Amino acid sequence: MLHPSEPFPAPSPVRLLPVRPVRPLRPNGVPFARELAAYGDRVALITPEGELSYRELAERVADTAERLGSVRRLVLLAGANRVDPLVTYLAALSAGHPVLLVPGDNESTIRSLTEAYAPAVVARPEADGTWTLAENHRTGVHALHPDLALLLSTSGSTGSPKLVRLSHENLQANAESIATYLGIDDTDRAATTLPMHYCYGLSVIHSHLLRGAGLILTERSVSEAAFWDEFRAGRGTSLAGVPYTFDLLDRIGFEHMELPRLRRVTQAGGRLAPERVAAYAELGRRSGWQLFVMYGQTEATARMAYLPPQLAAERPEAVGVPIPGGSFRLLPTDGHGPDVGELLYSGPNVMLGYAESPADLALGRTVEELRTGDLARRAPDGLYEIVGRRSRFAKILGLRIDPQRVESLLEEHGVTAYCAGDGEALAVAALGRAGEQARIRRLVAEECGLPSRAVRVRVLDRLPRLATGKPDYEAVRRLTRPAEVAPPGPDQDLLHLYAEILDHADVTEDSSFAGLGGDSLCYVEMSLRLEESLGRLPTDWHRRTIRELRAMAAPASERTKGQEERPEPRRGRPAPGLRGALRSWTTPGSWRTRRTLETGIALRAVGIVLIVGSHVQVFEIKGFAHILMCVAGYNFARFQLTGAEHRERLRHMGRSIARIAVPSMVWITGAVLLTDFYDPANAVLLNSLIDQGNDRFDWAYWFVEALVYFLVALAALLAVPLLDRLERRCAFGLPLALTAVALVGRYDLLGLASARPQLSPTVVFWLFTLGWAAARAETVRRRVLLTALLLLALPGLFQDQPLRTTLVIVGLALLIWVPTLPSLRPLNALAGVLASGSLYIYLTHYQVYPYLQEDFPLTALFASLVVGIGYAAVVTRVTRTVRWL
Structure with missing residues (x-):
């Protein structure tokens, strides 16, 4: 990807036969499309390939207008949020050619409307990517009214021949009105989050070009991390969305994002629930941007009403007031109260009328006042509220169907x-x-x-x-x-998988691992099982819905040559343990199947082997317990601090604490009763607080104790609504601040550390919060800050142990900077087994290796791993039958 300041590449090749002018073109067109050059060298378009100034855009528009010819003709344009379609669209508007704008990715719609309206020019991409202006007729075959500028579908993308006829005045007036009430100026930059062929998406383009603002041209979804990279790089200030867009924003943690240049978020394309309007209005107030809820129809070019942002929190159920230049009135309707009527709109943006055949393109204005089909009332404060529909039209994902x-x-x-x-x-x-x-x-x-x-x-x-x-x-x-609906078939195996592993009976296609309360204990098993069904997973799969994961799974025909066929989803439960790993090793070609492995999982798997091996004294590589404490904080942020509402968050935290503490106390209680190595304080995870002795085994379970203390303390803090809101608003700032506070304990400035300071909860808490902050470090600057903090604070923690210090620094640097590591399928399977059982291996190995260590050290290591994996299987089975765990 080029830096936005790099020169814009040459335009794509365009093919169009030369046309001899038959009669001069009427000097008409849309003013904002004709006056682009007035903004000179200001940035007009920002794409992954570079920037295009208004002067350069005007030149390309003029060149394309010349290619279209001087004879006024109907141009069918396959819309897309790319440079060539936008240039062609502006060229047609500036030169007065009426445009029939259709979705560029729907062949059936392009075909049906081409057959219905016989456009003289069809502008669309070829299979090789070449942008073409294919000429069907050298002259205009239709009688075109002088005011006609644009034809848009009334019913989404069904290919219906019924079109909305919009004039040059409609487009200019609505763009002026929108730019006025939104306060758009030439410093704004808006991302094209909506399709160009959709009137809402098109209005974003119109209103920003009108004011000399910039457009961040993208076809990416807001659910993609790359979209936000482009938005930040382009210094985006405006974000537009339909209700489904806000569903995606909820899932990706939009409320935690750092978007310092964002000024406004706009919503239209269907009703957003009042409570969500209020929530986003409050989020905008805290984050420094404004929420504009808007109401419109294609027949009104785009917008008819907006809700002033200062009223969004207190009147979220209203659509607001008419846009500048427009007005409403209510037409009494039988069967409804005296204050309810059909909403009628008047204004310069009301369409000329409908077209159902080419003959209708010659018609002038046939509509003076727009009957919206919506039932509404005017509240005492002057705001309008929609209370129902008279017709059967429906808005689905922003499309009018x-x-x-x-x-x-x-x-x-x-x-x-x-x-x-x-x-x-x-x-x-x-x-x-x-x-x-x-x-x-x-x-x-x-x-x-x-x-x-x-x-x-x-x-x-x-x-x-x-x-x-x-x-x-x-x-x-x-x-x-x-x-x-009848019971699900084989295509719903993922629903069963989520229900089985997360013990949820209400799993739907819109459920996600994090949203269902998944935690680090079941994360590894879920990721392995999903990989078997879907192939390689994105790093943020735990936040994606089942529907999104299913859609991302590439069909066999799209796999790269030589890649192993993905196995069919299993109907029974596959063994994720050693048997699964052995099967992976013996599968033909499995060693050649390239995969990636999450760094957190790799650290857990390698770490538990090195911890146990060092205790057995097969080798002596220390430091991984402290790395795993940082990984625990990393997973806390990913799985506990989700976008769930406050009460649900606390319930998830309580469940995770129980899943760690209860199995630990059960096992340690057995060790206390059957051996003489532990005090009763160990059984209730209080040894670190009571500090009854300094024997090696008294401190064996310091890691579990510290982890439980941290989780309980943070759950208590976040139970306070004010602190919960603070965490949601300052997703990175809060753990960073806690890390700074925790450094007081790291250096034991208050004298709270035990006789073994590097094992004391007060000393290691900063590692947990550092991992938490690492999970929220979305920018290079933040990662650099955390790395510097690590390099400054870690030295001296392990006195006279430079190798241990270096090992911890390297491990944590990997966690901060490298989300995934290259791997192979059998290594993934083995790492998954070890990582998912790491807590239980740690719990049980103290009761296994002492009996084999002296004579059979390698056997002691292997036996410790196997027993821990076995205990993990038992705990997993129990927790799936005892719901409160």
């Missing part, structure tokens, strides 16, 4: 069905045979431009009807909801 059109499409494919919107999903009840469900879902998803997860299908032998004989759409919604 016409269920009637979907029913007609299915009818064309021989499927009789009823369709209804249900929140963020399209519910489809269809007549058919068992086994047709997947085909119908795929057909609807492709035609509507929706992901499969947003289409719920139920195949029935009789469609639900009301007593009047009309379709029962409420029954369609009810019958297609997950709780009503």
Whole structure:
């Protein structure tokens, strides 16, 4: 990726036959598209390949306008958040060519609208990436009204021939209005988080180009780490999203992100629950940005109302006030109260009218006032509130879907069905045979431009009807909801896997490992089992939903040549232990299967072997217990400090503490009763506090004791709502501050350390908080800071042991800087077994190796590992039957 300041690459090749002008073009066009050069050398576009100034953009727009010719013609444009489509779009607007804007990734829509409207030029990419302006007609074949500038679909991406006709004035007026109430200026930079062919995404482009602001052109999802790299590198100030975007922001920990230049977040494209509006408004207040909740329709170019950000927290249920230049009135509607009516909108951004055939492109204005189809009321404070819909149109993931059109499409494919919107999903009840469900879902998803997860299908032998004989759409919604669907088939194995390992009965496609309360004890097993089913996992898989993980799994046809075939998901439970590791070693080609291994897992696996081996005296490599304390803090941040609400967070913490403390106390109690090596204080994990002796075995379990103390203390602190909010707001700052405080204990300035200071909880707490901070160190600057802190504070902890000090520094530097390490499949399996059983190996090895150490040291090492893995299996089985653990 080039630095944003590097020269922008040459434009992609464009093919268009030369056209001789037949008649002069009417000197019309959209002003903001014609006046780009006025902003000179200000940055207009920012892409992974570099920056493009307004002057350079204007030159490319002028060149493309010349290629389009001087004869006014209809241009069908395959939209995408890339430079070539945007340049072509602006060229057409500036020169007065009407644009039929369609989704660039939907072949059926491009085909159907090309057939329906016979555009003179089709602008789209070829298979080799070449951007083409393919000429179908040398002259305009349609009568085009002088005001016509843009045609957009009214119903998402179903390929419906019904289009919204928008004028040059509509585009300019709505862009002016939006830029005014959002306060956009030439220092702003907005990311293209929404599709260009969607009126909301297009309005972001219009309003920012109007003011000479920058556009961060990207086609990445906000769920991708690379998106945020581009956003920060481009100095992004504006972020736009539909409700589903905010679902993704919740999952990726948006509230913890450091985005110092972010000024505003905008939301439209469907109703966001009032409590979430209020929560994001409060987050924006704390973080220094404003939340604008907006309301609009394609028929109004984009926006009709907005909620002033200062009212978002106290009036989150309202859509707000009309945009500058617009106005509302309520049309009384039968069957509703006197204060409720259909919302009608007037303003310069109201469409010219609809088009259903090429002949309609010659029409002028046929609509003066827009009937929104929404039922609304005006509150005493002047804010408008939407209370329902008069029509069946539904907004799903920001797309306006016409269920009637979907029913007609299915009818064309021989499927009789009823369709209804249900929140963020399209519910489809269809007549058919068992086994047709997947085909119908795929057909609807492709035609509507929706992901499969947003289409719920139920195949029935009789469609639900009301007593009047009309379709029962409420029954369609009810019958297609997950709780009503027949038992899951093989494609839902991941749901069963999550339910089995995390002991949850309410797992859905939108569940994540962290969201279900997964912790470091079951993390390793889950990651190995998922790798067997899905292949290589992203480093943040624990925060991704099952649906996202399933979508990321590449089909066999896309695997790189020579890569081993991924095994079919198993119906029974695979053995993740030694048997699984041995199977991996003996699988043909397994040593050639390249994988990666998370650094935290690798440190746990290597660390427990070196700890036990050093105790057995097979070798003497010390320091890994302190590395694992840092790993424990790292995992605490990843698995306990999720985006869950306060009470759920505390419940997860309590469950994790119990899963560490109870098995430890059970085992140590047995050791106290059967041997003379331990005092009763060990059994209740209090030896570090009581300090009854200085014998080696009295301090054997210092690590477990310290870990439990830290978790209990932090759970108590975060039980205070104010501190919980502080952690969510200062995800990196809080652990960094705690590390600074913990350095008081590191140097024992208060004299609290025991006779073995390097094993004292007060001395090692800074390592735990350092690991916590490492999990939140998303930038190079933060990692450098933590590394410097490590290099300054660690020396002297282990007096006269330079090798131990160096080992700990290297291990923690790996954790801070290197998220994954190259590996092989059998090594992953073995590391998984050792890492998942590391706590239990540590607990049990003191009762195993002393009996074999003198005569059979290697056997003592191996036996200690096996017994610990066995105890891990027992604990795992018990915790899955005793829910409170």
